[in-house]
Amino acid sequence: MALRCVQCPASGGGITEIAARTGLDRPQASAGGVAERGFPKLQQQTPECTEWLIAASAAATAEATLNADVVPVDRSALDPVAYYLAAVDRARREPDPAAVARLSALATAHASGYGLLIATVLDPAVPLGDHRDRDLGYRAAVDRRLHRLLTELRIPHQRMGNTPDDQSATIKAALALAEAGR
Numbered sequence: 001m002a003l004r005c006v007q008c009p010a011s012g013g014g015i016t017e018i019a020a021r022t023g024l025d026r027p028q029a030s031a032g033g034v035a036e037r038g039f040p041k042l043q044q045q046t047p048e049c050t051e052w053l054i055a056a057s058a059a060a061t062a063e064a065t066l067n068a069d070v071v072p073v074d075r076s077a078l079d080p081v082a083y084y085l086a087a088v089d090r091a092r093r094e095p096d097p098a099a100v101a102r103l104s105a106l107a108t109a110h111a112s113g114y115g116l117l118i119a120t121v122l123d124p125a126v127p128l129g130d131h132r133d134r135d136l137g138y139r140a141a142v143d144r145r146l147h148r149l150l151t152e153l154r155i156p157h158q159r160m161g162n163t164p165d166d167q168s169a170t171i172k173a174a175l176a177l178a179e180a181g182r
Contacts, residue, residue, distance in 0.1 A: 053080035082146035
């Protein structure tokens, strides 16, 4: 999850509104929208699909800033890149280096607008929702790729595992961001 703060006043009434969603839960701007448009997704994901997902997230986030001071983004711009790279890994193929460089640059540019990026750590013990991919090996590959991308691209982030200490540290980081007025 990422938080994009458009305006986080430190005083004078505090944050006026937080958008509940960026709009990516709507079919036209989600993984469902990808399938509707004919893009392969998840383990068959392509660079074109990945680019569309990053762009859709950027557009939905920008739109949400029209009515909110803080915009929670359920999936960071790096997530589609991690899904693509995990799909390529699982297929035992080499990704196109030019496509990876282009997608990484696009995702990094978008992520630079986040006030706080919370990088959750996969916990296989947590039950999955009905709409989630059931292949835990693929999900673990996505998790590894995401954390590797965050490190390689030097994207500032708050790592959060499924522990009370990690959750507390993440809440403190989000509150510090809001208090700092970023």
